[in-house]
């Protein structure tokens with residue numbers, strides 16, 4: 001059990017982090033000074049004209065296309081080369097590095113636009129696969145929340161797949177899918193948390209799921225309009241993210257000993273004691289001390305989000321703050337699945353104890 005004072009300090013810390021993120025993102029305009037600069041425009045215009053002339057010779061493009069699976073166009077190459085030429089000139093003149101078309105000037109690797117974010121997205125997806133496999137091996141099928149958390153892993157693997165695609169190649173549709181599935185992951189986390197923690201919501205889980213899907217559908221429809229509302233998307237995502245974090249912090253602090261909070265009151269085991277103890281290789285977890293892992297994951301995720309605040313140009317042309325945010329969440333995922341295994345093991349341990357008492 002956590003000390004009440006330290007819990008309040010942690011809640012306060014998370015609230016502060018979330019408020020700072022929301023304030024930062026709300027202030028973000030997505031305007032880029034680099035692509036409006038005179039030298040960039042002067043560099044791109046003749047290059048675009050050359051591209052237009054080359055497009056009159058389709059036979060010369062067929063070989064290029066075969067060596068260009070990510071379909072970088074001639075005009076993309078103009079923007080890329082001019083962006084780096086202008087950045088070098090700006091830095092040589094002692095000016096700060098600027099963004100172009102909403103992005104920092106990244107150096108491509110194997111055709112990938114943001115190679116570090118691609119690598120870290122893949123690692124996040126692999127962390128979910130690794131965690132889900134460990135969970136599936138350790139926890140028997142009879143445990144009520146096994147399918148819930150396996151489904152959670154599937155949703156998140158899909159999200160990180162599209163994150164890797166988007167950071168490989170920033171296109172209209174890859175950006176939309178990255179944003180939409182990121183929101184789907186956040187709503188899925190909220191759903192899993194609510195159903196895991198609350199008896200009442202667990203009973204009405206299909207209704208909760210329908211509500212979450214309706215919210216997601218409305219979100220996607222709203223963001224499918226002509227102008228993508230970045231501010232709304234981020235504010236909505238951070239609000240649900242924060243609510244989910246609060247939910248778990250409260251659970252870590254009070255469940256299952258606080259009688260006045262119906263949301264976090266002790267939940268009866270969702271296990272048939274006679275069947276649940278068979279199968280799996282779950283470790284014996286006799287106490288609720290494992291809740292510290294949930295707290296570590298939630299607070300860790302909040303601290304990782306601080307990278308999103310410290311928006312800085314990519315180090316070595318590759319590692320920007322967003323890439324480091326993706327890189328830092330890999331460890332959080334590992335801790336989270338360790339918590340989920342302990343959580344299920346604890347309930348299975350209780351079921352085993354209850355079963356033994358019934359047999360006596």
Ligand SMILES: [Zn+2]
Nearest residue numbers: 117163322326
């Ligand atoms: Zn990303």
